[in-house]
Amino acid sequence: MSVFPKISLRPEVENYLKESFVNKEVVSASRKQEAERKFETLLTNLSHPPSFTTVRVNTHLASVERVKSLLHVELQKQFNGLSVPILQHPDLPDVLLIPVIGPRRNIKKQQCEAIVGAQCGNAVIRGAHVYVPGIVSAPKFMKAGDAVSVYSDIKGKCKKGAKEFDEIKIFLGNGISEVSRKEIFNGLPDLRGIGIRMTEPVYLSPSFDSVLPGYVFLQNLPSAVVAHVLNPQPGEKILDLCAAPGGKTTHIAALMRDQGEVIALDKIPSKVEKIKQNASLLGLNSVRAFCFDGTKALKLDIIDDTEGAPPFLPESFDRILLDAPCSGMGQRPNMACTWTLKEVMSYQPLQRKLFHVAVELLRPAGVLVYSTCTVTLAENEEQVAWALTAFPCLQLQAQEPRIGGEGMVGAGLSPEQLKQLQRFDPSAVLLQDMDTESLRDSRREDMILLANKDCIGFFIAKFLKCKSTGEKASQK
Template sequence: MLRRHVKTTGWFLYLSIKVRQAMPVFPRISMKPEVTEYLKSVYINKEVLTVVGPEEAERRFQNLLTCLSHPPSYTCVRASTHLAPLEEIHHQLGEELKKICSLSAQEASVHILPHPQVKDVLLLPVDGPRCVQQLSSEVVVGAQCANAVLRGANVFAPGILGSPKYMKVGDVVSVFSDLEGRCTRGATNYQGKKVFVGNGVAKRDRSSIFCPGEPARGVGVQMVDPLYRSPSFDGVLPSLVFLQNLPSVVVGHVLDPHPGERILDMCAAPGGKTCHIAALMGDQGEVVALDKIRSKIAQIQENAQILRLQSIKAFCFDGTKAVSSDSTQTSEGPPFPAESFDRVLLDAPCSGLGQRPNMSITWSLKEICSYQPLQRKLFHTAVRLLKKGGVLVYSTCTITLAENEEQVAWALHTFPRLTLQLQKPHIGAEGMLGAGLSSEQLHLLQRFSPELSWDQTQTTSLPCRADGDTIGFFIAKFMKT
């Protein structure tokens, strides 16, 4: 297998890790033809064709489809630098992971790399895709479970859909993902469309996994030989490291919260960005977190407690209704008077097409296109709640124009008082052509596009930076003048 070198200057480190082979281990992402055609129209639009030509546009689109089904080549964790220095967390994490590797008979050498520009991020190179031989004994899991396995998780019992008829604790099995969601729970021999994700050891008997009337809990299969090997962070330094995609960490820094400010996270669950905002403020000020699903509020509160953050106040409330018509209202909870917040984060509900790995998208085109109106309702509320001179950051984890650059163009037209702002750090690409924005405006946007690093890795011998091999993500920063 080839070796890949990441060369950087100044802050950057020289790394050497295994590069992915150009030949994919499993197929490109599976989706309905109408969705594929829709995405193709996005990535091969007239503005793109004018700049790069049809052949290059088509190649980039095909690379994107391949990349989405594979995990990023780095696992990213956010260090709780409000509790301890990065160097200390780095050391403690290394020691913990060495213990885990020794217990599971894996190679004890653990590479942990500080990010050169994002000062509270640690990166762990992922080894894969690896050559793993499939076994005759098969366990079938749901697509979401398989996606987690590809990023280092074990198989938890609730994710298991089918297993060998007489599977018992200690059996070595191959784990497959059900690509079409058609495997009947409790199946013993599934012949539908599936894809191999690695081998593991059964930690539960079949009878206990599919016991009627009692939901299965805990690890069902411990992965010992996965296609992609990366550390499992289950229970590892829970107050000091938080598993989070790199662009999601960048959002908090782009928002740039300051101690003493009042900040709103409009769609906050599960609370990773909320907690990061509070940590960046030194837990001094007020971070209001909203989510319309009550069970998710408990998750935000639990994460805040684990990370020892006191400045977070979480409320179960619909963000589209968060502005009060009564300017004299004084209660601490929603709805709030207009211009109540110094900064607002609108990490909007979206189609999530940038999530990786994602081997199968079963949504219809109608479902994918349903998010734009909701995002605009939330945007209206966000602008009203923002103080004059305040900062609004809009972000999504999707790759469409309609939910990203087109929303920026709409916002600038709808709200003349909003102006685009420079983002720091800016480690992704600029905005995508196709929404009619100027080159200056596109330069101020930040789009993380998964296909970029695959393009570099597989078609040339150029160095590849971790910044490019992330989930698909989009960030825009506005100021209310």
């Protein structure tokens, strides 16, 4: 059952999303009432966490069984002896699933209230402690060691440094303050450690702050599917066109057994450093990260020698992952999105520019995987329909493993084409309470099925380049 309000969107953005989920083809395939019910379920589920925390094991450094054993010990410590199962995904052998306990409805609220920003609040719901930069408001006399109730300011109305806040705030649970109010707001500007250690969160998820570094990577389930769909092979040259923070990049390298070359691009220097740090932490030497704009990664001047750095000559890569910048409307939990409709719609042209570069850089018989973490029709199925028309050299391919549902109708794709896509739809299941008793009574198969369905919104399409690009494809 819902414990948080549905995601708060600007009216024009909500209407735009609704047009996708209640489009003519959807309504003709089912009743309008059913389509509208699913859309409302989507809005509610987006503000809540998925039912499982997903951890990808770095099989380059450790076996899944060893990491699973180490995680059992860690969870026992974090959950004060509470027994929570750790499941190995049957179709993703390097993925472990940990049930999220909650919502816990009988937590006694404290008089001392701290307010955190919406993004910090989202992280707390998924198991993080509250770090000092995320704290917006704290009581006048709050000191280290105080019991504190933590609330999320989902509307962004609380002023930094406020002593109290009486507008809309969402209860996230209780914790113990590690610092005083004075240290938070009058202390050193680089104070970035844990400000409040969560002890009674509404949703009990494991914290992965400095837990098994090098062995595990916290990753949403659909994100872990992508590299398997790309199916990289040892010795290949692979491009991750929009790579930060490097979760999929490092997954690709691990699946290749660190044999070959994985080129990772991002145009923000700090994000490129994060990719390099993650590759180093995971012990992967095949990753080469560059600070470069993916839309300019195609080399047009053959005379210019960049010595393996971007831009690249046409048809240089065996496989390409285009995990495109997107509106992110599938991320969970997300209680509020302040984006304008113009901002939400701005991604489709950028995605097409990147798509054009990716097709040009892919060798004949090469594989291109396109993915997003959004639920809009325009950034997903419409992009597939456009690509198949704009690039006759591309053929849509079936995906393995197949965990998500088929694509959404409304973009003019055939039923056969829709079955070749994977759409992870947060409205696929109703929210469920999960406690230790229900876990004991649950069959493993049922828990895996729930994990597959109750995850973030995501989309994957796989293409084969069946011939050389030839003439320039249309970018219209």
